[in-house]
Amino acid sequence: MQCLGAICGAGVVKGFEGNARYELFKGGANFVNPGYTKGDGLGAEIVGTFVLVYTVFSATDAKRNARDSHVPILAPLPIGFAVFLVHLATIPITGTGINPARSLGAAIIFNRDLAWDDHWIFWVGPFIGAALAALYHQIVIRAIPFKTRA
Numbered sequence: 001m002q003c004l005g006a007i008c009g010a011g012v013v014k015g016f017e018g019n020a021r022y023e024l025f026k027g028g029a030n031f032v033n034p035g036y037t038k039g040d041g042l043g044a045e046i047v048g049t050f051v052l053v054y055t056v057f058s059a060t061d062a063k064r065n066a067r068d069s070h071v072p073i074l075a076p077l078p079i080g081f082a083v084f085l086v087h088l089a090t091i092p093i094t095g096t097g098i099n100p101a102r103s104l105g106a107a108i109i110f111n112r113d114l115a116w117d118d119h120w121i122f123w124v125g126p127f128i129g130a131a132l133a134a135l136y137h138q139i140v141i142r143a144i145p146f147k148t149r150a
Contacts, residue, residue, distance in 0.1 A: 029110040030097045055081075094118075
């Protein structure tokens with residue numbers, strides 16, 4: 001459903017922007033920018049997704065909820081900040097994918113070679129980054145015992 005929503009959303013954006021602006025901004029499609037290699041793009045997507053997913057896991061961890069009752073209220077702050085930082089770091093490299101559905105929607109509606117040449121990066125990178133974040137959180141972070149309150 002998320003992929004379908006991304007396609008519909010990209011179509012709506014194209015309708016509102018008009019052809020000239022839409023072409024100018026390349027339809028919001030993700031691609032590796034000139035001056036960077038495919039490896040740079042893949043690395044940026046892996047690290048960016050890792051940071052975001054790890055932040056979500058940490059901010060919403062059930063063990064942390066039991067220890068810090070304020071966490072559910074404050075969870076959106078670190079998550080939003082992580083999204084902001086990831087965008088600052090990766091927009092110059094790839095336009096910031098970190099969500100394969102969003103990348104797919106823009107690529108389908110834009111439908112130029114530019115959008116498809118590097119498209120695999122915006123699926124492989126986020127899947128690897130998310131898997132590494134999940135492993136790190138489960139194996140390393142959750143394995144650390146928390147001190148209990150007396």
